[in-house]
Amino acid sequence: MERKDAPPISGLKLVAVIVQTIGVIIIGALLAQVVLFLVSTWHRVTYERQRRTLALELLRCRVEAARTLKVGQEDEKRFWGGFRKFVVRQKVRECHDVYSFYLAPHDRKPLPRFQPGQHLVFKLHIPDTTKPVVRCYSLSDSPTQSDYYRITIKRELSPSDNPDVPAGLVSSYFHNHLQEGDILDVKAPSGKFFLDLTSAAPVAFVAGGVGITPLLSMLNSITEGAATTREVWLFYGVSNGTEHIMKDHLAQLNRQYHNVHVHVCYSQPSDADVIGEDYDHSGRVSVDLLRGLLPSNNYEFFLCGPPAMMDSLTKQLKVWGIPEDKIFFEAFGSATVKKTAAPPPRLADATQVEVFFSKTGKRCQWDQKHGSLLELAEGNAVQIDFGCRAGSCGTCLTAIKAGDVTYMTEPGVAPEAGSCFPCIAIPKGHVTLDA
Ligand SMILES: Cc1cc2nc3c(=O)[nH]c(=O)nc-3n(C[C@H](O)[C@H](O)[C@H](O)COP(=O)(O)OP(=O)(O)OC[C@H]3O[C@@H](n4cnc5c(N)ncnc54)[C@H](O)[C@@H]3O)c2cc1C
Ligand code: FES
Incomplete structure (x- = not known):
């Protein structure tokens, strides 16, 4: 059989192949360099952009925090102690037996922001009553307005099963007597029932x-x-x-x-x-x-x-x-009559508890059926002034001379140290009250 040998590769061709291969390698390396450069540039740009976004966000947060702090500081300065005069700027009927009252500060100074959900405490001098009457009314608009507060009041009617009882004293006064231009005594917004506006929780x-x-x-x-x-x-x-x-x-x-x-x-x-x-x-x-x-x-x-x-x-x-x-x-309940919400918490030796009203010299036994210390006082002809009967207005504040109390519901404002709000308090053990 005839055998054909492959033609030998010439030296020149070999050199050309080697040069080509080296060229391809160099171009590949260059391309890889370019790709690497592009990728790292893209990473750097993305990183820079993210860094700038974060820096901006941080700045925004700082500005917002500074603004909130400033607003808070300004608000703190705007809060007032005791009662301040307000003018009824507008009285608007909302529906049957419900009116809104727009109240502007008589001194025309700006108002502090309140927390949505808080209330105002009013002291009213109602004709034919011997003492000023205190009631709470929630702020019904958002806290963004600095020149007025709004409250919305329902007129409390006589109970349907007892029409001889007079209708609600203060709500009737607001509805029937108060007119635009009238002046009211109002405490600064307070209360622990409010929405945290910094939270996003549903x-x-x-x-x-x-x-x-x-x-x-x-x-x-x-x-x-x-x-x-x-x-x-x-x-x-x-x-x-x-x-x-x-x-x-x-x-x-x-x-x-x-x-x-x-x-x-x-x-x-x-x-x-x-x-x-x-x-x-x-x-x-x-x-x-x-x-x-x-x-x-x-x-x-x-x-x-x-x-x-x-x-x-x-x-x-x-x-x-x-x-x-x-x-x-x-x-809300009703201010004049006792509430029926939560029964008082059970105390271990509740039947043994003695309450001494030191001013009147009355010693009384307290047990669960008496409810609050205010109700015990009323049942024993011990006079304690009250407004809201809800721990919100501070009217019933009474000094504790001995012993301690606990609360059926959390007070809306903190009582002074060494004192309590008998309207929502029950004794923790033997207790002496300055009443
Ligand atoms: C924190 C807080 C926020 C509040 N916010 C609002 C609000 O935004 N809007 C609002 O409308 N209310 C609100 N209230 C309720 C408000 O404070 C008053 O309790 C309500 O207006 C009734 O007060 P009054 O003086 O009109 O009635 P009261 O004179 O206290 O009488 C209340 C009811 O008891 C009846 N009554 C009176 N005497 C007797 C008696 N001897 N025996 C049996 N029944 C009797 C009356 O006929 C009436 O129906 C709030 C209360 C609290 C604690
Ligand atoms: S009556 Fe208002 S706090 Fe007790």
């Missing part, structure tokens, strides 16, 4: 009747503030359309803000009330309703309404698994 508000007022302030603060994306639900229960406070305003917020969800319940709708138009649900606000509408139970709950409603809803919320530190509430 919130669910539950209001009964005129209990909408502090929640309205919270809702307005969220929609008027920078944090308009904070998720907020309002469940508002009233009897029917005649009691539906700020109906148009609430409907407007519901339409305007995707993060705001308003649900109104009428427990006794009238023939004129149309479901789907005037209100959303028949019946009372219940935790079952909340469970059906809220996507989860991961909310902070703020409740305000009659004591009985608060009591039942807080119990049901706990059954639903809401931790106690996520439930905030304020019960």
Whole structure:
């Protein structure tokens, strides 16, 4: 068989191949360098951009913190001790038996910002009463205005089962006698029931009747503030359309803000009330309703309404698994008659407790059925002045001469050291009060 040998590669060709290969390697290396350069430049630019964004964010936070501090310092200077004169600038009818009052400081100096949910304490000199009367009313608008405060008051009628009893003293005075231009004595905003505006936690508000007022302030603060994306639900229960406070305003917020969800319940709708138009649900606000509408139970709950409603809803919320530190509430109740909200906490040796009212020299036995120390005093003809009966106004402040007390609900303002608010206090053991 004939065998053919492959032609030999010439030296020149070999050199050319080697040169080509080296060229390819050099170009590859150069390309790799370029790619590396581009990648590192991209990384550097991205890093620089992120660094600048973070620096800007840090600067923004510092400016915001400085601004908040300045506002806080200015506000601190604007707060006042004791009572300050306010003029009723405007009186506006909201619905049947409910009026809003716009109050401007008589001295025309700017007002401090308050925390949405806080209240004002009023001292009124009502004709035919021997002493000034004290009551609390929640601020019902957002804290952004520095020239007026707004309160919204429902006139308390005589109890339906006892029409001989006079209608609410102070609410009737506000409705029937106070006119634009009248002057009122008002303490600076206070109270521990308020919304933390620095938090973004989703919130669910539950209001009964005129209990909408502090929640309205919270809702307005969220929609008027920078944090308009904070998720907020309002469940508002009233009897029917005649009691539906700020109906148009609430409907407007519901339409305007995707993060705001308003649900109104009428427990006794009238023939004129149309479901789907005037209100959303028949019946009372219940935790079952909340469970059906809220996507989860991961909310902070703020409740305000009659004591009985608060009591039942807080119990049901706990059954639903809401931790106690996520439930905030304020019960308005009535100032003149005792509240029925939470029963006093049980003390181990409650039957043995002696309360000595030293000024009047009265020794009394306290047990659970007496309720607060104010009620014990009243039951034994010991005079202690009161205003709110809710630990909010400070009127009943009484010195403790011996022993100690505990509170059925947290006071809205801190009592002076060595004193207590008998309207919400019960004895911890034997106690002597300066009354
Ligand atoms: C922190 C806080 C915030 C509040 N915010 C608001 C608010 O924003 N808006 C609002 O409208 N209210 C609010 N309240 C309630 C308000 O302070 C008053 O309690 C309410 O206006 C009733 O006061 P009054 O003087 O009109 O009624 P009161 O004279 O105290 O009478 C209350 C009720 O008891 C009845 N009554 C009177 N005497 C007797 C008697 N001997 N026996 C049986 N019944 C009797 C009256 O007919 C009336 O129905 C708030 C309360 C608190 C503690
Ligand atoms: S009556 Fe208001 S704090 Fe006691």
